[in-house]
Amino acid sequence: MASGGAVFEAGVTLGSSRVEGTLSVDLEAGSVGWYPLGARQGDAIGLHDDDDSDSGSCGGCLTWEGAPSLPLEIRGGDLVGASPCPSDAKTYPSFKVFYFVEEVSKRRGGRSRRRLKVTDEFLCTNTGLCEECVDKIRECAGHARSRKGVKVVVNPVSGAGRGLRAARELLGPCLEASGAKHDVTVTREPGEAKTIAASIDIDAYDTLVVVGGDGTMHEALQGLCGRPDADRRAADLAFAVVPTGSGNGFAASIGALDAETAAWGIFRNARRPLDVCSVVQDPWNGADRKFMFLTLTFGFISDLDLDTESLRFLGQARFTLGAVYQMLAGRTTDARVAYVSSGEVSEGEGGGGLGLRFVGGIASSQGGSLKDPPPPWRVLDQEKFQLFVLSNVPCMSMGDRVAPTQDPSSGSLSMVTTGRNGRLKNIAMFDAVEDGTTADCDIISYQDVAAFAVEPLSDRFQFSLDGERIPTRTLYGEIHRGLGRFLTCL
Ligand SMILES: Nc1ncnc2c1ncn2[C@@H]1O[C@H](COP(=O)(O)OP(=O)(O)OP(=O)(O)O)[C@@H](O)[C@H]1O
Known part of the structure; x- marks a missing residue:
């Protein structure tokens, strides 16, 4: 002994x-x-x-x-x-x-x-x-000794009640057994996760566990990053997610493959930096800022996601159905895309809180036009897209690996795109996205970016930000390296 x-x-x-x-x-x-x-x-x-x-x-x-x-x-x-x-x-x-x-x-x-x-x-x-x-x-x-409190936010409608069961039968007994200080809130309406994260006492809690899907986590992130002290304190509160949503892209990306594995990650307590992106559509209006931790999409992926929202009860299967429909439809979506390559950010840079260094530059130049943006912005040499995914994580859901090498702590995003494809190429693209072999698929292009701007040019155009619909207007975004924290299961 x-x-x-x-x-x-x-x-x-x-x-x-x-x-x-x-x-x-x-x-x-x-x-x-x-x-x-x-x-x-x-x-x-x-x-x-x-x-x-x-x-x-x-x-x-x-x-x-x-x-x-x-x-x-x-x-x-x-x-x-x-x-x-x-x-x-x-x-x-x-x-x-x-x-x-x-x-x-x-x-x-x-x-x-x-x-x-x-x-x-x-x-x-x-x-x-x-x-x-x-x-x-x-x-x-050692859990009671090594950490402050654990705040658990449960979405009771997520996964047809699986969230409530996971909280009652798995997390609750484990937290009791650990002796760690904890507190559970079951949300009563949409938006409550945001309110909780906006007002949580970061001196008393160091972990925010979301029992739900990416939608609930997105809400909580808006609350945390929207606080006046976010640039100094957001990293003091680590996110963990117990996946009960329909997509669960974040959980899939950090190895929280099911509720028990996610619970293990909470007690293992391995904290990693989480890059967060600011996304603004009216750069001169501070109140307009949203925060993204997963993906920005338009075209194939946003259409298959947003057009199947009424089929949430099907779980992961709704994405497969949506994908088959989109592949057969074979539509392209027009947009002008500008970006700042991550190579423009030198090693050790970043971590500068919530400042908008690149977006500030483009927004104050020629009314924010993307036609001829100032350096280091570049315009993508392509306006017709079938696939457009800007991803902070490897997976958009439990069933894909669209950006297999993407790391949410890297300080850059993967911009994954294709132009117009025939149906056979679409099937190959879909297979590659499912299998994580996008790097071997010759119709898919990759860029590592630190900032981005997208101007919609098609009539039928929908943006999906972390799986949520946002208005169809020119948007600008920029990554904040290591602004937040998450508990990894990898
Ligand atoms: N008590 C509640 N009643 C109704 N809706 C709620 C409640 N609590 C949260 N919500 C809403 O449920 C929505 C879906 O939440 P969830 O986290 O399961 O996301 P999801 O979109 O299904 O998951 P994923 O993005 O992983 O597919 C959220 O947008 C949230 O606002």
């Missing part, structure tokens, strides 16, 4: 018998183990069952229904904490330990997911010992 640890006596019930054992808590490694009396770490033990003399004797470990293998060893970093179980005068005081295990999915390129495990009850001889065990395990997990 390393220094700073503790060993407790705590039995478990296996079928009808009680097995005495010791629970050892290693504060240095942040790990917890339980070993039956007489066994040492790594020992094999067997359980003899009267009904079936062979069962239970697995040669390497002992398992019981719904519980992990014994001896139980939980690695530091996977430990969430412990919660006392309800008990009465007839039963021993007891507690359960919460932790995560890794599961490598056979689908989606073997991406790693996490599963929450909760042990069976550890029985203690008295209440004082039970409380001591719980406190020590929580101390060992």
